[in-house]
Amino acid sequence: MSLLATRPATRPATRPAVRFAGVSRRFGEVAAVDGVDLEIAGGEFFTLLGPSGSGKTTCLRLMAGFDRPTAGTIWLHGEDVSGEPPWRRDVNTVFQDYALFPHMTVAENVGYGLMVKKVETSERARRVEEMLELVRLPGLGRRKPAQLSGGQRQRVALARALVNRPRLLLLDEPLGALDLQLRQQMQVELKALQQQVGITFVYVTHDQEEALAMSDRLAVFHRGRIEQVGAPAEVYETPATEFVAGFVGVSNLVAGTLARALTGTPQTFSLRPEKIRLAPPETPVPAGSCAADGTLRDVVYLGMRTRYGVALDAGGVLTVEVQNLETTSMEALARRGSRVRLLWSREQMHRLGPEGDA
């Protein structure tokens, strides 16, 4: 870790680590990436979030140089790299399938980049061992990748990329193949590691929880375009489009007549299920709040929370999530069919821009 610490953790970002200007990548008729503009600052943990086929992985491959844009320009650290091959870019990648060389030992895998750059053997061995310690795999250098568990392979892949001291690390759904427990543990470790080494991380995932938990900023991809860029709280609390509201967390999207009944205008708005309070009928409405009456139609007991589907008298259904502070599953399920009043603060309603597609 000492060698990595030589890079200042928060260097003033004069030039962005990554800059996309009007970048497109077409495959025949299909635009996998469609006119993306993007700036990622040095030292940032930046996440490209989106469903499969939204263009996030293609963007990552364009940064790495495995693919070339059909239009637009890509700068890495102020240098136009649009036509540069991967081996000329100061970038390393952690692959989704880890892409460890099966015929080499762990140490040979981690040392591959250094071997290619003709780093002297003793220096190479030292840095490989140091890196294996950093990812908490000391002494496993002589194993073959096939002898490691999924989590260990993931760490080897990380070490193999980081040992080259890149200025930019690309991670393509690196935790996708791990089980939930390990994934959550690795999320914390990766974030800590990124802060420790101070390298810019660009992280691709379709898991919105992962994106919210780890990123400094994130970009939400949809159909080859970026729908919104911002800090996790910003994207979650004030989604810019219907797509973002629906993809990042669960949202109630209210439009048309119901929107008019609740707010007076037909403009679409989003409302998070956990921001709605379930109250007994006829509860007085506090100032600055909205209310709607309805009947509890569905009850889904989720352990930590209970999710209710409330059929409103004004038409439509709102999803409400409530922490099970004192409620037991029996009590929660017994409430099905009862009359309720829903209350929420006006500030929790977010009007959505017209650019979102319905």
Place this chain on the structure above:
Amino acid sequence: MSRLQALSTFLYRRPRLALALLLGPPLLWLGVVYLGSLGALLLQSFFQLDHYTGQVVREPTLATWRALASRANLDIVLRTAGMATAVTLAAAVLAFPLAFYMAFRASRRVKALLYLAVMLPLWSSYLVRVYAWKLILAKEGILTWFLARLHLSGAVDGVLALPWIGGPSLSLSPVGMFLAFLYVWLPYMVLPVEAALERVPRSLLEASEDLGAQAGTTFRRVILPLAVPGVVAGSLFTFSLTLGDFIVPSVLGNSSYFIGQAVLAHQGTSGNLPLAAAFTMVPMAVMAVYLLLARRAGALDAL
């Protein structure tokens, strides 16, 4: 319960019997017919032919093996092994670029077409194709004519003038035999190498590039080592097929014997079954040694 169900239940409760029924026929075939005949061959090689009576003397002796070690017979073995080695090396060099293209670059359509092109010759009689090569390589044949048009007749004459591999014409020289061998066995090299490369994930090539390696390094450090099991499998085919073949050497080339021809002549013409059997053991021994070496070098680890 129907009879089939009863039988099925009966076998379900006796897994060993089910296994015996499953493996019995192939094991009988392999054990008795296949290995049995090999064993009989090995046994035969320890008998000898009485040259006066023309009868095989069924008493254990090493006389036949001593005869195999004679200068003339060793020449046959070395000649055949040399040809097999040359054919195998040339096939590997020719097959690799094609297999690489098929595995990594070709579209599905082109790949299917190339598969077809590689397999197509195997659909017609091998004997016919060898005779076709005799015509192609003949002194008045199409190849000589074509090379003359390219003003390359001098080069052909130069090659034919070389000792060991030369001869009066391409079809009557070891060079011609080599070309025909290379042609008939090439598919057996292309297919396993292609299969091995097919199994190499593309992400490994990208990872190598990503870590700073240019194409040459990626090829040497990643692609080649992972293709070795395929090359070994392919060379087993090309090597052993060349070692045992008697048709190509009898149709093409000069009058020097190859192992296959020697076996044919000894067991057919002269009725010396013991010596023919001893000759047959040679390719098997060579292949066994080759496999052991390959295994020791770790070439088969990825299988």
